[in-house]
Amino acid sequence: MICDNLGVAENGHLTFAGRDTVELARKYGTPLYLMDEEKIREKCRIYLTAMKESFGENALPLYASKAASFKQVYRIAKEENIGIDVVSAGEICTAVAAGFPMDRAYFHGNNKTDADIEYAIKNDVGCFVADNLEEIDAVDRISAELGTCSKILIRITPGIDPHTYDEVATGKVDSKFGSAIETGAAEEITKYALSKKNIDLYGFHCHVGSQVFDSDVYFKTSDVMLKFIAKMEKEEGFKTRELNLGGGYGVRYVESDPIIDIAENIALVGKILKEKCDELGIEVPAIRMEPGRSIVADAGLTLYTVGSVKQIPEYRNYVSIDGGMTDNPRFALYKSDYTVLLANKINAESDFKCSVVGRCCECGDIIQENVKLPSSVKRGDIIAVLTTGAYNYSMASNYNRVPRPPIVMLAKEREYIAVRRESLEDIILNDL
Numbered sequence: 001m002i003c004d005n006l007g008v009a010e011n012g013h014l015t016f017a018g019r020d021t022v023e024l025a026r027k028y029g030t031p032l033y034l035m036d037e038e039k040i041r042e043k044c045r046i047y048l049t050a051m052k053e054s055f056g057e058n059a060l061p062l063y064a065s066k067a068a069s070f071k072q073v074y075r076i077a078k079e080e081n082i083g084i085d086v087v088s089a090g091e092i093c094t095a096v097a098a099g100f101p102m103d104r105a106y107f108h109g110n111n112k113t114d115a116d117i118e119y120a121i122k123n124d125v126g127c128f129v130a131d132n133l134e135e136i137d138a139v140d141r142i143s144a145e146l147g148t149c150s151k152i153l154i155r156i157t158p159g160i161d162p163h164t165y166d167e168v169a170t171g172k173v174d175s176k177f178g179s180a181i182e183t184g185a186a187e188e189i190t191k192y193a194l195s196k197k198n199i200d201l202y203g204f205h206c207h208v209g210s211q212v213f214d215s216d217v218y219f220k221t222s223d224v225m226l227k228f229i230a231k232m233e234k235e236e237g238f239k240t241r242e243l244n245l246g247g248g249y250g251v252r253y254v255e256s257d258p259i260i261d262i263a264e265n266i267a268l269v270g271k272i273l274k275e276k277c278d279e280l281g282i283e284v285p286a287i288r289m290e291p292g293r294s295i296v297a298d299a300g301l302t303l304y305t306v307g308s309v310k311q312i313p314e315y316r317n318y319v320s321i322d323g324g325m326t327d328n329p330r331f332a333l334y335k336s337d338y339t340v341l342l343a344n345k346i347n348a349e350s351d352f353k354c355s356v357v358g359r360c361c362e363c364g365d366i367i368q369e370n371v372k373l374p375s376s377v378k379r380g381d382i383i384a385v386l387t388t389g390a391y392n393y394s395m396a397s398n399y400n401r402v403p404r405p406p407i408v409m410l411a412k413e414r415e416y417i418a419v420r421r422e423s424l425e426d427i428i429l430n431d432l
């Protein structure tokens, strides 16, 4: 199995976090998001421990909460003593409602509105990751109006192609995010921020992309960023206090994805970083990383009920389930890989090739193509899609007025509903 929280019970049912998934489907109904609380905590601890060991006591992992944003996940992040990154007033509001210490929150995004900025300052968000000149102006102006000085990092594009798929390759020069070193924009925005009275520039941020399996990307990024930092220190007398390396260690969606030892990788990055700082004669800044999917992805699993099996001779077979792109749009968006299993017949031979499709009125509503399921698959069977903890619930929609599934958390001693199932009343709540 692709993660150690999966197993097979004696009755041939898939288990997740030590529970029979078929029983959970019966108890809570489908579609159903399950989350393994211990796995989330384990990942938080791996990052926190490894980062402090490798970068020093002032290092801090920030959970990139766009991967999965709901109150309980922020409570867990708080209890595990890590920080968060947020990208909207909605995520800030959720974290505040969960009682998260907002001084450990970093506010991202390439187009923060004045209202967003004011909301963030009033809610004591610790740091703005400023994307552009207009934002620097706005943060400075609004901070002055509110009688405060805001901590910021500047988002830089180091110009590195992370060799992942284009949609998440955000560190290249051609990007809607940040300012490129290569074009001189990074230097310009740094000087600009330093000239502002109500802005306290702490340092820099970069994020080269997601689903990164190789620390090479971080070596290259550190190299480019530290050279820039050294240049700013020499030419502008600006001493960088914080460097944020972004997110992105990969997770295993399918068996062919590599296994990655996060702690080992961070140790390597730490070693390279120290060497480069020595070489350049600068102090090692406080390091931040922003893992999103690698904190929550394999802590999640989605269960569905099969509704129909359609065989089209010489073309393909379709297995329709009671969810789809409304709860997991990632195949529709960028053909993401997922492992799909028949949860109630794990031991049966899987030789029936099919597309597992959702129930939206949309041909592209596909969860996965070329899936192998047992040929006995039929209405009422339970389908499990693995590794859905990241970018599933957070990307869910009400397209076709489909209510969103609930999130049931599986902890060591208890299981509980963290997000309740949307009802039809919820669907019409805002209709006047």
Ligand SMILES: *Cc1c(COP(=O)(O)O)cnc(C)c1O
Pocket: 064, 066, 067, 108, 207, 209, 210, 211, 246, 247, 248, 249, 290, 291, 292, 293, 294, 390
């Ligand atoms: C999305 C994002 C992350 C997290 O990426 P993952 O692949 O989920 O780890 C981190 N930082 C920034 C700026 C992001 O946009």
